[in-house]
Amino acid sequence: MLPSWLRRLALYGVCVLIFAGVVFVTSHVLALLTPVVLAIAAALLLAALFEPLVHRLTRARVPRWLAALVSVLGGLVLVTGTLVLVGIAAADEATKLATQAASGIEEIQRWLVEGLGLKEEQIGRLQAQLTERLQGSGTAGLQGAATVLEVLGSALLALVLLFFILKDGPSGWAWFLRAFRADTREKADRAGRAGWDTLTGYVRGIALIAAIDAIGIRVALLLIGVPLALPLAVLTFLACFVPILGATFAGVICVLVALAAHGPTDALLVLAAVIVVQQAEGNLLEPLIMGRALRLHPAVVLIAVAAGSLIAGIGGALLATPLVAVLYRMVLAVNSPAEAPGTVSLEKPA
Template identity: 50%
Template structure:
């Protein structure tokens, strides 16, 4: 009986692996992939893991971008609303310090914005409406002179240059204008503007209470991380919006004064183009400067064009090396390579609107991620210490 019990305890059951002190022996199906993975060099394993993570991140960003393109009017309205809210937040806080109710302060802030936009638009239109046709003619003449210079200097014939220009024009235009599509686009623009104004009022009025409601749904230690990351992202967006507007205005004033001193026609429209181009870093300033040089070439010849080019470069160098470090906070600044990649990606995904919003989105995301990483590193240091 004892022998039978001993045999029962020690004899393995048919079809099962014998037990050892370290547990059951893994089957070949378990050890095969693991041994193959462990046999790979560490550099290959690291590259595979990082590549997989990069593919997932890029796929997620692409999916978000495609959804934003499909909902373009709503996405543009939301982006404009958040940007304007960050820009006008100091005005709202000033009115709140005067003991005004939140709704009244938000309404006055929106009305102030509308007054400034309508006033500036009316002023610019009255001064330059009759000059836009002349601006188009000056640009055409400048392009013709540039074409003559290229054909006389480089080994390019007129036929080859015409073919390249035609291919570029077809690539940009895509197809013939469609009146129905144009009317639909105009209605979408008007609808997006109205929606942005309504959302701007509610964000100014209830934005902070909305953020507190979001934080109340976050529990545990993650709440402090979310609070700090959100505050850092909002401060970055506010600093970027106000700094970009100030730098764009300084660029427009500097280049406009240079055009006036050089007696280049259409100085005010060119300054307005420079101001708008300042909201697209690097690329916008380059395009605006090129337009000013072309107009100067067409109107006053190559000498004035070279002087205009020197003035544009000088203003941009002063802005990039002196004004931007002073106006922009350190946490807002991005490397020029990152800015170029962000602007290019935004343009490819959503056109002009994507070029405008790509850099602030990148700056805010980087600031939020950096804040979260620093908090986690500090927490890990406390735990290990």
């Protein structure tokens, strides 16, 4: 007869294995449906961002379908216009940057030889290896074209889903709640609303933080005189949607551009500016703006981002933090005491 502690340990082990199996199978199924999953997630995130605009338009007696359409088209025009401006700015400075980069690379090579004592033959071999890898990446042209088509299809699906979520959100949620029994419907409604509040708080907070970071980086790059200030600011804005790791990646790119264009002195100035902006973000902006929305320890956020990137790449890194935060708040809402009668209102379909 096995001791009781050993039986309990075996039972816990079986439960852990079952849970790991469920997670493994679910992640593989989601990986097969990655374009669809990313489109749904993007539509939900954008809906959380645009919902206040739709609400204001409907309060002004604009039909909800028209408010949703205006929000989607307005967001599309805003994104397209921003990309066009970034492309124009990058094209205007591309030739100048190429010339500056050539001289910057020569200066870096001279610094590696004179400062670190590397041999020119070693540097030449590294350049040859890098060139071979870049040339080898061109053989994946067909795969790259398929990826572009996949991304465009996911973007189109996300826009259509975004319109329907904004248009039919309240009635769709009321329809969804009818699938629950009367005794569990109130808990499901409370959990769903808590999750949605967390998602909206996260999206608006991270967008505000990303905008402030991008403005700070752009001002610093303009003051230092680094080229491609606008494209790098937009890159910083987009990268900030990946917590912790994204801002670091954007900062490294800014430093490398400054190094290639103007040499080590400006690169160090850009590095100092990046550190100042990131410290302001981590110690001031995130606690004030994101603290109430997430209520997650930074270690949990870092683990979530790392796990998400391993499972689904960049998309997983983007979605990991809001997913963990939403699930956490939903569990808290389900386990919290029931609210007083009449405080939960289920909206009827329009």
